[in-house]
Amino acid sequence: MSAISIQSVSKRFPNGFEALKGIDAEIRSGSFTVVLGPSGAGKSTLLRLMNGLETPTTGMVRIDGEIVDRRKVRHIRSRVAMVFQQFNLVDRLSVVTNVLTGRLAHRSWVGSVFYLFRQEDLGIAREALCRVGLIDKAWSRADKLSGGQQQRVGIARALAQRPKVILADEPVASLDPVSSEEIMTLLREICDRDGITVVVNLHQVDLARRFADRIIGMNGGRIVFDGKPEEMTQSVLRTIYQREGIEDDTSLDMALAYA
Amino acid sequence: MNVHDLKSARPQPLPPKPRNPMPVWVAATLAMLWLIVWDLEISFETLAYGVEDMAEYFSRYGQPDFTDLSRYLYLMGVTLATALWGTVFALLVAFFLAPLAARNFAPNVVTYRIARETLNFMRAMPDLLLALIFVAALGLGPLPGALALGVHTAGFLGKFFAESLERVDKGVCEGVASTGANFAQMVMYAGWPSILREALGYVLYILDRNVRMASVLGLVGAGGIGLALHDTLRLFDYGQSAALILVILATILIIDYASAWLRRRLD
Numbered sequence: 243m244s245a246i247s248i249q250s251v252s253k254r255f256p257n258g259f260e261a262l263k264g265i266d267a268e269i270r271s272g273s274f275t276v277v278l279g280p281s282g283a284g285k286s287t288l289l290r291l292m293n294g295l296e297t298p299t300t301g302m303v304r305i306d307g308e309i310v311d312r313r314k315v316r317h318i319r320s321r322v323a324m325v326f327q328q329f330n331l332v333d334r335l336s337v338v339t340n341v342l343t344g345r346l347a348h349r350s351w352v353g354s355v356f357y358l359f360r361q362e363d364l365g366i367a368r369e370a371l372c373r374v375g376l377i378d379k380a381w382s383r384a385d386k387l388s389g390g391q392q393q394r395v396g397i398a399r400a401l402a403q404r405p406k407v408i409l410a411d412e413p414v415a416s417l418d419p420v421s422s423e424e425i426m427t428l429l430r431e432i433c434d435r436d437g438i439t440v441v442v443n444l445h446q447v448d449l450a451r452r453f454a455d456r457i458i459g460m461n462g463g464r465i466v467f468d469g470k471p472e473e474m475t476q477s478v479l480r481t482i483y484q485r486e487g488i489e490d491d492t493s494l495d496m497a498l499a500y501a
Numbered sequence: 502m503n504v505h506d507l508k509s510a511r512p513q514p515l516p517p518k519p520r521n522p523m524p525v526w527v528a529a530t531l532a533m534l535w536l537i538v539w540d541l542e543i544s545f546e547t548l549a550y551g552v553e554d555m556a557e558y559f560s561r562y563g564q565p566d567f568t569d570l571s572r573y574l575y576l577m578g579v580t581l582a583t584a585l586w587g588t589v590f591a592l593l594v595a596f597f598l599a600p601l602a603a604r605n606f607a608p609n610v611v612t613y614r615i616a617r618e619t620l621n622f623m624r625a626m627p628d629l630l631l632a633l634i635f636v637a638a639l640g641l642g643p644l645p646g647a648l649a650l651g652v653h654t655a656g657f658l659g660k661f662f663a664e665s666l667e668r669v670d671k672g673v674c675e676g677v678a679s680t681g682a683n684f685a686q687m688v689m690y691a692g693w694p695s696i697l698r699e700a701l702g703y704v705l706y707i708l709d710r711n712v713r714m715a716s717v718l719g720l721v722g723a724g725g726i727g728l729a730l731h732d733t734l735r736l737f738d739y740g741q742s743a744a745l746i747l748v749i750l751a752t753i754l755i756i757d758y759a760s761a762w763l764r765r766r767l768d
Binding site for chain 1: 680682
């Protein structure tokens with residue numbers, strides 16, 4: 243059973259830029275998928291379509307058989323959590339309040355607008371913070387934390403949603419190598435232990451190789467590779483990262499020599 | 502561009518400089534200012550001659566008369582209360598209208614337009630005019646003053662808040678939105694916490710402005726220290742007038758320092 247189903251999706255932005263040019267993909271429930279590709283390949287747009295942050299120009303995206311569209315977007319989002327490159331926490335709120343934000347969709351607005359949460363939700367938030375190892379920082383303001391810690395709060399917020407799917411858009415692009423390792427291990431462990439489907443956009447080829455069940459390579463708004471990490475050879479990497487109009491690209495050779 | 506190209510690249514001329522229209526704008530503004538002075542026949546000579554007369558007039562306020570100080574302080578209290586209630590009213594209205602008038606939070610274009618035009622309308626109504634209307638409708642006293650200040654400054658506060666909300670980081674909004682939060686939850690979690698400091702600054706500014714304005718509103722019968730000042734001025738009682746003006750000045754200074762202190766505390 244596929245958790246995410248993408249059918250002939252294309253996306254053209256109002257400024258005329260065509261980010262996606264016909265994408266078809268099925269993502270299996272409980273799998274760990276990495277989307278690789280150069281900047282501007284359409285990775286972010288693809289991920290954002292799965293959570294309703296963008297709407298496709300043509301085609302459709304289904305989550306567990308349900309079409310992602312404007313009217314059902316909040317319902318979809320309650321089950322499809324998102325982790326961002328810039329963490330996107332509310333700086334002035336405490337860590338635990340940021341995590342509790344993950345419960346908003348499950349509750350009516352009456353109590354939540356006054357920052358009143360049920361014991362049950364506090365329990366879920368506590369559990370999520372323990373999972374990411376930040377329980378002692380619960381009452382710190384979110385902007386007082388380091389980048390790696392903020393990203394762990396982002397993951398705790400996602401966990402608090404009790405989601406079916408976690409989408410992570412370049413979750414380690416702003417982090418140092420050690421924090422990156424922590425975050426990727428955490429996401430992998432969430433996938434394995436909770437059976438949550440994880441889709442991650444990455445720039446780092448080595449991380450993709452080590453953590454993914456499946457790698458989708460994108461270039462210029464199209465899928466140019468789809469397979470297991472061990473199937474991703476040097477020539478495949480060349481296709482993923484090749485740049486339009488440049489023959490004999492020495493920068494590409496140098497970059498991939500150590501990938 | 503390729504590493505190979507970089508090495509062999511010969512120095513190339515700088516691309517042509519983009520046009521900068523700034524000097525034209527500055528020149529046009531100066532020309533317009535000069536035209537206005539010329540058209541209105543504003544004469545700086547008259548101003549120079551008038552300085553002496555003005556100095557003489559102000560010298561009449563030289564001996565403030567504080568014999569009735571306790572009454573002045575009571576009246577100042579009434580004026581402060583008027584300003585405070587006006588500000589609270591403005592804050593309440595702006596709190597509910599501003600999110601609807603912020604493009605990134607408004608649920609749809611229609612509510613956005615309606616909220617924005619409502620705020621514009623409130624702002625466009627001068628508070629002196631509103632005070633006259635409310636005094637006619639509700640009778641003399643601080644209540645019409647508070648209402649007039651409230652309606653007028655709700656328009657300001659709402660606009661300030663809406664503009665701050667529009668500057669909230671797009672990522673923060675997406676972070677909260679991606680959890681499936683609804684409109685009210687978006688406003689309470691992504692909106693207000695992010696602009697809290699700015700918003701407090703605006704509220705304090707509006708309070709400061711309302712205290713000054715409430716002193717003037719007394720002139721149209723809305724009570725407080727303004728009414729007393731109006732009376733003493735009409736009786737050419739310069740001593741008492743000077744005392745009243747000093748009381749107002751001191752109050753505004755105190756509020757200014759208090760709000761600066763409050764803002765530091767919140768940081």
